[in-house]
Amino acid sequence: MEKAAVQQDGLLIPLIDFSKFLNGSPSQKLETAKAILAGFQTAGFIYLSNIPISPSTVAHAFETSAGFFRLPDSVKESLAWTTPKANRGYSSPGREKVTQLTSAADVSALRSSVPDIKESFEIGREDEPAHPNRWPSEAGSLPHSSEIAGFRQTMTSFFDALSALHTSLMRAIAVGMGLPKTHFDRFVCDRDNTLRLLHYPAVRKDVFKINPGQVRAGAHSDYGSVTFLFQDARGGLQVQSPGGGFVDAAPIEGTCVVNAGDLLARWSNDTIKSTVHRVVEPPRREEDGQNGEDGEVYPARYSIAYFCNPNFKDYIEAIPGTYATEADKKYEGINSGKYLVQRLKATY
Ligand SMILES: O=C(O)CCC(=O)C(=O)O
Numbered sequence: 620m621e622k623a624a625v626q627q628d629g630l631l632i633p634l635i636d637f638s639k640f641l642n643g644s645p646s647q648k649l650e651t652a653k654a655i656l657a658g659f660q661t662a663g664f665i666y667l668s669n670i671p672i673s674p675s676t677v678a679h680a681f682e683t684s685a686g687f688f689r690l691p692d693s694v695k696e697s698l699a700w701t702t703p704k705a706n707r708g709y710s711s712p713g714r715e716k717v718t719q720l721t722s723a724a725d726v727s728a729l730r731s732s733v734p735d736i737k738e739s740f741e742i743g744r745e746d747e748p749a750h751p752n753r754w755p756s757e758a759g760s761l762p763h764s765s766e767i768a769g770f771r772q773t774m775t776s777f778f779d780a781l782s783a784l785h786t787s788l789m790r791a792i793a794v795g796m797g798l799p800k801t802h803f804d805r806f807v808c809d810r811d812n813t814l815r816l817l818h819y820p821a822v823r824k825d826v827f828k829i830n831p832g833q834v835r836a837g838a839h840s841d842y843g844s845v846t847f848l849f850q851d852a853r854g855g856l857q858v859q860s861p862g863g864g865f866v867d868a869a870p871i872e873g874t875c876v877v878n879a880g881d882l883l884a885r886w887s888n889d890t891i892k893s894t895v896h897r898v899v900e901p902p903r904r905e906e907d908g909q910n911g912e913d914g915e916v917y918p919a920r921y922s923i924a925y926f927c928n929p930n931f932k933d934y935i936e937a938i939p940g941t942y943a944t945e946a947d948k949k950y951e952g953i954n955s956g957k958y959l960v961q962r963l964k965a966t967y
Pocket residue numbers: 815817836841848850856896897898922923924
């Protein structure tokens with residue numbers, strides 16, 4: 620029986636040992652697949668332990684990501700995110716504004732706009748000539764070369780490992796639904812996924828007091844099929860409970876969080892949930908205020924998300940078994956790529 624990773628206010632997010640789906644007995648495989656599907660159907664979120672990506676690989680990806688975000692702003696800006704279709708490159712929405720809060724004018728500007736306090740870098744699949752990734756130069760002669768050594772290699776191999784994990788997870792969902800294990804293989808083979816490095820800079824604690832609406836990442840649901848999310852030990856991720864409040868989805872070492880996105884909800888005829896989540900300041904800890912360890916500032920938080928999608932060229936209509944008759948289908952079929960570009964256009 621799996622454990623609960625989160626259990627509060629009617630939200631139960633299961634913690635599932637993925638190795639039992641990959642390497643277990645036939646009955647363990649089936650039971651695990653059913654638990655995964657049930658987690659997506661009820662919470663829209665699960666935690667997976669024992670994924671076939673080693674903790675040292677994940678740690679190395681985090682170190683490499685931190686090196687990227689230490690690059691001079693001018694270098695990062697030269698790699699700026701361009702278009703929803705390409706969906707690759709660097710974004711720094713509202714960063715200066717929120718971390719250098721000095722004047723009353725700044726405060727009121729912040730009140731009215733409340734930008735997310737985050738910067739991100741998006742990486743797509745490499746074999747897409749129309750939209751090349753925006754890699755920083757790793758030339759040894761550059762002043763920042765030590766920050767960025769091996770960046771491209773590290774991120775492309777992390778992308779590859781996650782795309783294999785995506786295929787395995789979709790197999791678990793297929794088995795959970797009583798479909799042939801490889802049902803979704805043909806929908807994920809193009810690897811039209813996005814690896815997003817996220818950095819939430821250190822921020823003064825009073826920013827959150829002055830503006831109660833301030834968050835590190837605003838409430839949203841993801842767009843695609845599933846998202847794999849690796850978070851550091853800071854905390855701050857919250858998931859909406861059935862009652863509408865937000866519940867902490869605390870980091871659990873050695874796990875990754877996986878959530879279903881809007882396109883999978885639609886694809887599943889709403890049998891799977893795409894649940895709203897956000898990132899706020901870290902939860903208050905016992906030691907806060909006693910030894911003044913963290914002082915006036917919340918330390919930086921890093922996370923890495925891998926957004927998975929059905930192949931952009933694919934036509935997405937209700938998965939077999941999620942409807943009894945044609946009249947039960949809640950949505951028209953839709954092209955995956957078109958749907959996702961529409962959604963991205965609305966955010967950027
Ligand atoms: O950083 C996180 O923990 C969550 C990020 C997220 O939800 C997103 O980028 O869609």
